[in-house]
Amino acid sequence: MAELHLTDEILMAFADGELDESVAAAVAQVMAQDPSVARRIVDFQQSRRLSRSAFESSLSSKVPIELQAAISARIEAHEGVNSAGKVDLHEVRRTRLIRSFPLMRMALAACLAGIAVATGYFFGRQVDREASQIAQLEDPLIRRELSRLESGRDLELPMGRFRVISSYQLANGALCREFELKSASRSAGAVACRANEWNVTFAVSNPAKSADYTPSSGGDLMDSYLQNLGAGQPLEEKAEARALAEFMP
Amino acid sequence: MPTPIGRELVALLPRLRRFALVLCRSQPLADDLVQGACERALVNANSWTPGTRFDAWMFRIIRNHWIDHLRRMKTEGIMEDVALQTQLIGDPGEEPILSRLVLAEVQQAIDSLPQEQKEVLALVCGEDLTYREAAEVLNIPVGTVMSRLARARKRLVELTAAA
Numbered sequence: 001m002a003e004l005h006l007t008d009e010i011l012m013a014f015a016d017g018e019l020d021e022s023v024a025a026a027v028a029q030v031m032a033q034d035p036s037v038a039r040r041i042v043d044f045q046q047s048r049r050l051s052r053s054a055f056e057s058s059l060s061s062k063v064p065i066e067l068q069a070a071i072s073a074r075i076e077a078h079e080g081v082n083s084a085g086k087v088d089l090h091e092v093r094r095t096r097l098i099r100s101f102p103l104m105r106m107a108l109a110a111c112l113a114g115i116a117v118a119t120g121y122f123f124g125r126q127v128d129r130e131a132s133q134i135a136q137l138e139d140p141l142i143r144r145e146l147s148r149l150e151s152g153r154d155l156e157l158p159m160g161r162f163r164v165i166s167s168y169q170l171a172n173g174a175l176c177r178e179f180e181l182k183s184a185s186r187s188a189g190a191v192a193c194r195a196n197e198w199n200v201t202f203a204v205s206n207p208a209k210s211a212d213y214t215p216s217s218g219g220d221l222m223d224s225y226l227q228n229l230g231a232g233q234p235l236e237e238k239a240e241a242r243a244l245a246e247f248m249p
Numbered sequence: 250m251p252t253p254i255g256r257e258l259v260a261l262l263p264r265l266r267r268f269a270l271v272l273c274r275s276q277p278l279a280d281d282l283v284q285g286a287c288e289r290a291l292v293n294a295n296s297w298t299p300g301t302r303f304d305a306w307m308f309r310i311i312r313n314h315w316i317d318h319l320r321r322m323k324t325e326g327i328m329e330d331v332a333l334q335t336q337l338i339g340d341p342g343e344e345p346i347l348s349r350l351v352l353a354e355v356q357q358a359i360d361s362l363p364q365e366q367k368e369v370l371a372l373v374c375g376e377d378l379t380y381r382e383a384a385e386v387l388n389i390p391v392g393t394v395m396s397r398l399a400r401a402r403k404r405l406v407e408l409t410a411a412a
Binding site for chain 1: 253254255258259262263266267270271280283284287288291292294351352355356359370371373374375376379380390391392393395396398399400401402403405406409
């Protein structure tokens with residue numbers, strides 16, 4: 001089964017209802033099996049609730065009469081009407097409450113039911129193997145190759161066979177690259193984006209398959225993630241070379 | 250004829266002050282900031298598109314106004330400590346479970362965060378903007394919003410572990 005590398009950002013986005021459905025479903029699945037993931041999501045929900053309460057209760061929500069009067073005068077000057085005092089200050093409240101996921105609630109319930117299974121020895125070992133491969137994805141060697149290897153090329157590295165699949169330029173100009181790392185026991189697909197250095201923003205890790213291996217659901221997750229990111233079409237060869245050159249330190 | 254925004258503006262005042270306070274950490278300065286931003290908004294009312302989020306538009310104006318102010322006045326050195334002026338007035342209707350003590354602790358934890366994290370936290374958790382909307386207000390990539398927000402919230406959980 002494909003295993004999803006769950007960064008804090010992804011779990012937070014899940015807790016905030018900001019993920020698209022397919023990625024959220026994948027997170028919910030992992031959450032149902034892994035109480036530590038559920039715990040991290042609950043923490044993100046809790047931090048939102050706490051900070052919201054803190055902001056709400058601050059003195060600053062009480063508008064002094066002088067300020068209210070000054071603003072009303074400016075409004076009157078601009079719009080020729082006296083808008084102040086006619087509006088219930090609570091009328092325009094939250095336009096969007098925290099979006100809740102029925103999926104998440106289901107997963108939480110399943111998780112609580114399945115704690116004994118999820119903490120089993122075998123599962124722990126699986127997670128360890130996956131975690132160590134995920135950690136390798138940010139190895140300095142890989143970061144270096146991400147800055148220079150063109151898409152479609154393979155390279156043998158100490159931690160496995162490395163291959164860049166494609167490059168994308170996001171709307172904000174950030175350069176992101178999809179790549180693979182295959183070792184004898186595992187195969188990972190990942191996306192890294194470059195700010196000051198390359199950071200892995202998404203990774204799916206699978207046990208290695210035989211030569212006649214066909215892609216599993218990991219490919220769908222990757223597509224969803226890239227779509228979520230607003231990646232658009234992969235860069236053509238020349239555009240990729242230009243983008244890589246621009247990012248040279 | 251400019252788009253009338255007066256009603257929305259008045260309704261939004263408490264939230265504008267709250268965000269202004271996150272930016273400048275001084276009550277009198279926050280009020281000046283709100284007033285200046287409202288003036289700007291009224292003059293440029295036509296640049297708001299009805300049907301889009303008015304609050305996000307105003308938060309952007311207030312933040313730009315603050316940045317301009319910083320550039321002009323270089324006021325970083327004279328900001329007052331908000332802790333001296335802010336008293337917590339717990340709202341029992343809103344969150345009955347949270348005691349004033351816990352709220353004070355959270356408030357303190359928020360105050361200890363780096364300014365860039367505090368802004369994102371205020372917009373997303375305090376004002377319910379989406380990541381994308383917050384990114385537009387702050388003029389930064391969505392990915393940066395997410396990483397700052399995640400760091401801020403992990404830190405809050407650590408600092409208020411007992412809450």
